[in-house]
Amino acid sequence: MTKPDKSKLKYYCPRCGSTKIIDMGEKFRCPRCKRNFFKKYTRQFRGEDGLTSEDIENLTDSLTNNADLQKWDNFIEEERNDLVNKNDKNNK
Structure with a gap:
């Protein structure tokens, strides 16, 4: 080799x-x-x-404009808030 x-x-x-x-x-x-x-x-x-410059541009655009990541972040934040609220209610 x-x-x-x-x-x-x-x-x-x-x-x-x-x-x-x-x-x-x-x-x-x-x-x-x-x-x-x-x-x-x-x-x-x-x-x-x-990669060609066009390939790189397409890749970075898909990563920076990924709406699914924002949806996932929102989901995680909502779940975290729900858990905190449930925990607060149980401790009262």
């Missing part, structure tokens, strides 16, 4: 997926989410396997 050509390997942010990173030697910084990551603990991908 041949090792991949390191010149074609690129790091990406494990938190947001951005490939626009700032190389700092053993670490890199993601300017988008403002976090530092150690290279040895993160994955790499081959440059030719990268």
Whole structure:
């Protein structure tokens, strides 16, 4: 098995997926989410396997505009409030 050509390997942010990173030697910084990551603990991908800018835009749009997540948050908040109210009534 041949090792991949390191010149074609690129790091990406494990938190947001951005490939626009700032190389700092053993670490890199993601300017988008403002976090530092150690290279040895993160994955790499081959440059030719990268997503197109259109793919990335579609992905981020689907994540940021996901109404289902808001519905889920609302449901959890309602359930939490119901449990607190029941607990308050039982303690009186």
